[in-house]
Amino acid sequence: MSQSVFIRRRHFTALAGAATLAAPMLARGEARWKPEKPITIYNPFAAGGVTDVHVRLLGETVTRIYGQQIVVDVKPGAAGTLAPAMLLNAKPDGYQLAVMSINSLRYPHYQKTNWDPLKDFTYICGLSAYTMGIVVRSDSPWQTIDDLIAAGKKEPEKYNYGTSGTGGTGQLMMIEVEQKTGAKFTTVPYKGGAEWMQALMGGHIDFIADASQWAPFVDDGKCRILAFATEARIPKYKDAPTLIERGIAVVGQSPYGLVGPKNMPPQIVDSIYDAFREAMAEPKVNEYLDKFIQLPWYKSPAEYRAFAEKYYVEVKPLLVKAGLAKN
Numbered sequence: 001m002s003q004s005v006f007i008r009r010r011h012f013t014a015l016a017g018a019a020t021l022a023a024p025m026l027a028r029g030e031a032r033w034k035p036e037k038p039i040t041i042y043n044p045f046a047a048g049g050v051t052d053v054h055v056r057l058l059g060e061t062v063t064r065i066y067g068q069q070i071v072v073d074v075k076p077g078a079a080g081t082l083a084p085a086m087l088l089n090a091k092p093d094g095y096q097l098a099v100m101s102i103n104s105l106r107y108p109h110y111q112k113t114n115w116d117p118l119k120d121f122t123y124i125c126g127l128s129a130y131t132m133g134i135v136v137r138s139d140s141p142w143q144t145i146d147d148l149i150a151a152g153k154k155e156p157e158k159y160n161y162g163t164s165g166t167g168g169t170g171q172l173m174m175i176e177v178e179q180k181t182g183a184k185f186t187t188v189p190y191k192g193g194a195e196w197m198q199a200l201m202g203g204h205i206d207f208i209a210d211a212s213q214w215a216p217f218v219d220d221g222k223c224r225i226l227a228f229a230t231e232a233r234i235p236k237y238k239d240a241p242t243l244i245e246r247g248i249a250v251v252g253q254s255p256y257g258l259v260g261p262k263n264m265p266p267q268i269v270d271s272i273y274d275a276f277r278e279a280m281a282e283p284k285v286n287e288y289l290d291k292f293i294q295l296p297w298y299k300s301p302a303e304y305r306a307f308a309e310k311y312y313v314e315v316k317p318l319l320v321k322a323g324l325a326k327n
Helices: 003-020 023-031 050-066 145-154 169-181 193-201 212-219 266-280 283-291 301-314 316-321
Strands: 039-043 070-074 096-101 121-129 132-137 160-163 186-189 207-211 223-228 255-261 295-299
Touching: 039 050, 050 070, 050 096, 050 121, 050 266, 050 283, 096 121, 121 266, 121 301, 132 145, 132 169, 132 193, 132 212, 145 169, 145 223, 160 169, 160 193, 169 186, 169 207, 169 316, 193 207, 193 212, 207 212, 212 223, 255 266, 255 295, 266 283, 266 295, 266 301, 283 295, 295 301, 301 316
Parallel strands: 039 070, 039 096, 160 186, 160 207
Antiparallel strands: 096 255, 121 255, 121 295, 132 207, 132 223
């Protein structure tokens, strides 16, 4: 689903969902699966990052729903694919889950893995989608995206940018920008947003091309948005253009969701899905997402799997074009 569709549907979905999210669990009552011990969720991104805090907030509500602790275990690495890989030898009993980033649907195309994203996991629910953009420190000489592109053309590969991993949305976004403009930059991968924001503010990199971990820094006047990689402008930052508006037809897509080991029983999947949907209606969760201009990405188990199957096929030509994968 495109970013603009996310924006148009967000408040309708949140309001409609808030009225009905609790109903499935109450209606089905005791027939629903309920855990008898803590549930561990492996998080693919660094502690303190947006995804980490988001999942912990959701976990607080699910802990109350189930009466069992939700433990978030940070497992960064392998371009954000290590966390779901932790499930390969797990029992499909609902006690070990993982956050899967969209990169798990790209990585096997250009890196040998011992797992298959479509065969080795049970898709449970979509959670959220990152808003992608290009950001510099407020003291940067680049005032516009055109300034940055001009610098990247004049001195190819001199300027570096931070992203959350090789082959991630940020790098793919910039590869497309380079292909469409002739500019060249150097990518520096990090384990997550907390790390690359430290690098940016410390002057170790020149700009960020990734998700909106940078939003509070923009709000505080420490950073400046050069452009969003969205189909439409973001209302909160109405003066910041999209890449499309500047003649660069690039949109970054980067949702993530919750998965479990393969062959999970439907009653367990449905119970976990219901619990997390109820948690996603919590005001504090949506307030946190608003802070980072991040959008809810509601997907049922069937919808999430359908998205994964479609995207896995569609993304390969882009990876081949970017030189990361072979036909």
